[in-house]
Amino acid sequence: MKNLEHLIRNANELNIRGSVYIPIKGFSLDSRSIGKEYCFVARKGAALDGHKFIHDAIDNGATSVLCETLPEELKESVTYIQTAQIGKTLALMLNEFYNYPSDKIKLIGITGTNGKTTTTTLLFNLFRQLGYKCGLISTIKYIIDQEVHESTHTTPDIINLYKLIAQMRDRSCSHIFMEVSSHAVEQERIKDLKFDIAVFTNITQDHLDYHKTFKNYIYAKKKFFDELKEESVALINTDDSNAKVMVQNTKAKVKTFGILNMADYKGKILENSFYGLQLKVNHREIHSSLVGDFNASNLVCVYAVASILGANEDEVLVHMSSLKSVEGRFDWYKNNNNSKIGIVDYAHTPDALEKILQTIQKLKQPQQSIITVIGCGGNRDKTKRPIMAHIAVSNSDKVIFTADNPRDEDPGEIIQEMEAGVDAILVQKYISLVDREQAIKTACLLSNSSDIILVAGKGHEKYQEIKGKKFPFDDMQKLKSFL
CATH class of the missing domain: 3.90.190.20 (Mur ligase, C-terminal domain)
Structure with a gap:
């Protein structure tokens, strides 16, 4: 629990109605899951407008409301925080509430149309085998060390994501491997998280029901790399024609991987059958039970991430050979x-x-x-x-x-x-x-x-x-x- 005054100390351009000297026990975007002394976050979404549920949230125990528009009726017992930058303000408040959870772990985010789930899961399993406590945030499931939770979204909403990362940190996880969807970037679910490595696998047609055009889809992915810090690494797949677009405006150091084109981490398929792949990566051979050219690319990506994170390359090669295919992927x-x-x-x-x-x-x-x-x-x-x-x-x-x-x-x-x-x-x-x-x-x-x-x-x-x-x-x- 922290006081509202503390949570908003670094936020700017707020219109506050009510006392800031109140305790905050948690946050929610859903008025039905509000607890006593919670802050309800009312924002306009694609399907629903959270402002319509402010009174329901207050009835359920909310004592503060973060919103884009003030309701017509203000209750004296409730503090209202109005801002035009609700995503940025919420991220600041969550970082203060959870003590900047991504600062003390290695956070690796993987985005792309295909390959996200396989790559994040392989990395999670690899680093577990290397002796690290890890967290996984994927389409299939969320894992805190060995504790498995059902996945609700490829990338959870910002409140649940910050909470999940904080739980992983508190359970002594040193590395977190997570999928980053285009929706998550567009909806600011990953706002102000500190990524050590951001990976781009590929981009092809998908989600045009949401993004409307392929160009919008590309730029949603690109935004992930635009917002990286200078100390981060952007790892891109040179076999994808849009890879360079992703890092045009990034401040991060850029590294590359690929099978067909020149790259910092260059892979070559030696054998490919139903019983696995034999690969060469930067003149080092890897055998894997995974199948297909697309998995060859995923494996080279995994090797690249492990190398950038400083893992012993000999140990990485040994453990990569025992990695199994992800459920429902070939x-x-x-x-x-x-x-x-x-x-x-x-x-x-x-x-x-x-x-x-x-x-x-x-x-x-x-x-x-x-x-x-x-x-x-x-x-x-x-x-x-x-x-x-x-x-x-x-x-x-x-x-x-x-x-x-x-x-x-x-x-x-x-x-x-x-x-x-x-x-x-x-x-x-x-x-x-x-x-x-x-x-x-x-x-x-x-x-x-x-x-x-x-x-x-x-x-x-x-x-x-x-x-x-x-x-x-x-x-x-x-x-x-x-x-």
Whole structure:
């Protein structure tokens, strides 16, 4: 608990109504989760305006309100802090409340359309093996040393993020590996956190339902690097054409990694099969059980981060060879009775889907067919639906379009929008089945001995989200039962 006066001592341009000599026990953006002597943060969001819930928050125990606009009715028992820079002010208050939690740990943030979850998880597992206590903040889960928590967002809201980092620091974590989404940058969820290393993996079409244009999406990612401090390191993937754009205005020291182009950490694929990769990084060889060119890039990135953090490179190489694939990322299973191979992957963007199908094409034998089961999420970027359908049909022998997480949309209509991307000469290669379980079952029935079935889009998720409810559904479980 700290006094409000202390929390706002470094903030400027505040319009304060009420006493600053009051205790603050916590913060919340949700009026329903307010506790006694909490500060309610009322800000305008994409879907809701927090100002509409100020009175509810006060009824639930809030004694202070941080807002952009003062309500018409002010209560004498409540302190109101009005500011035009609510993101900056909130970050200052949270840093004071949690004693600047990112200052005393190594914070590594990873952003990009694809590869964030795999890279953060591999780094977390690697540094655990190297003997460090670590924290993980990812799409799949949050981990404080060995304590696992369910993930709610790729990057939590700013209040929960600061709280989580403080908990990791208090549990003696020395390193935190976290995913940084474009939404998090745009919505100032990472405001004023001190990043030791910021990583850019790649950028391709995604989230245009939110950012509207690809240019806006690029600049949301770029903002992460624009705001780095001089003592930070920006690590970028030279194989991506937008990598240099990311660091045009950064103050951080720039380092590079890559497979195809020259880089400070240069990788080369020596072998690539279903049983793993053999790589050379800066003339040092690495063997990994991970599969595919995209994972080669992820592994080179992991090696680069470990090197920048000062880890012993010989130890890093030894432990990297034992790192396992992340759940739902090229997660494959072979039925030894019929030699059929099932693959589950989170690929939900055009680039990710194309890369995984290209990888399978490289790995498969001539007699093997590829059967892909794919859908597109509802209430998300509609423009990628026909593109993903085109990629699936162009790179597979057979395709089944099905439901993903339709959310509030009609899954049949989503599939129709996907079908619009299929060229007339390829229409015989696909069928559409709305029921995802039946789609997976049908794919297995259509397959012959040793064929490869890819179920894409949901990966690690153990549910289907339909009309606001989450119903249990596990792609890998279903695939194994039918394969």
